Amino acid sequence: MTIPVDIAALGARAAGMIEELGRISSTPDHLTRFFLTPEHRQAADHVARWMAAAGLTVSEDALGTVRGHWHPAGPEAPRLLIGSHIDTVANAGKYDGTLGVVLGILAVEAVQKAGLTPPYGIDVLAFGDEEGTRFPTTLSSSAACAGVFQPASLGGLDSDGVSLAEALVAYGKDPAAIAAAAYDPSRVIAYVEAHIEQGPVLEAEAEPLGVVTAIAGASRLSITVTGEAGHAGTVPMRMRRDALLGAAEMALAVERIARADRHGMVATVGRMHVEPGSVNVIPSRVVFTVDLRSGSDSSRREALTRFEREAHRIADDRHLGVVISAFHEVATVPCYRDLQLRLRNAVADLGHRAPELASGAGHDGQAMSQLCPVGMLFVRCKGGISHNPAEYASPEDMGMAAAALIRFIERFQLPQRDGGTSGAQT
Ligand code: HGY
Ligand code: MN
């Protein structure tokens, strides 16, 4: 059976759902929706209503992940998981994460309506903490589904000093129930996520969809530099212990290290907090973050070592203190070759070539890969812009992605999980 797909109609529906969720934010003038906030609650309820309207049975786990279940072969049958995240960065675009949840709901609704009765079930998952922008951890909700949640992260604090544990309780969750959120690996077939590319490749290739080969590993550091406050008008330059200038030199050092790398390494100083923060006081303490990524874990780890050495040299030269702590580390995850092939065939059914590309952005698939094989479908986005209100994917491309997921599900059998010929990891 080939399920008829109306790409324009699917795209229009996806665009409408993206707009609806894009309006749920902590501020009316831009989109910011952090984990376990009132706006997360509102968005989760909105997604739950979409799932119920699409014929899914809805539940919510101890980390706030909304789960839409379709079990035509009964609750004990193995499951395909399809999902993404509904939390955002600050001043975000509307498509990052949300698109994967919307497309999962549209695809499962379509295959149900077509009368498909696969020998497996499908859960659509809406994760609440992929970005890691409120608490120090990231991927915590998909980690809970994968059974690899780190209880130590419950003590992580947000900028108001609220711990993850306190925020979960305030959200109506029981941290003691987190372990029960884990899927039984023996009953999960695979995890598939559709996501905007957040890069320029598909646009350059003039293709609406791509298949992800691997998700780049990443490290996130917090660096505290301490110097001595002083009067901006009276302390001679040679006598200063200026924490900000030390931090600035360290930031340039990590940029230099990334630029010199041959594996496309990227380094970002996304946050810098300066104390005391008066215009006429020499900064005495600076805390800044480094986000470092590479397609090669060994080169990323070498870069971390080099940066640590450089930071200490700079601190010594300037008579400053420096403390470096890594608060996030995730390895590069290869996507399962069998899933890549199936996604590529689904796109080919629609008359398109699906370029293969690695993901520089992190995704929930990195956590889910500890539970089951992972596949990702990328959707072209305008100018490759993301983590920016200008982020955009066209209704046509979103419709094409929904149709590709429908084709993927329609043709999905129970692949070999033991690494059989078709399923060996890349
Ligand atoms: O940071 C990332 O790569 C993702 O958007 N969380
Ligand atoms: Mn993101």
Ligand code: MN
């Ligand atoms: Mn994302």
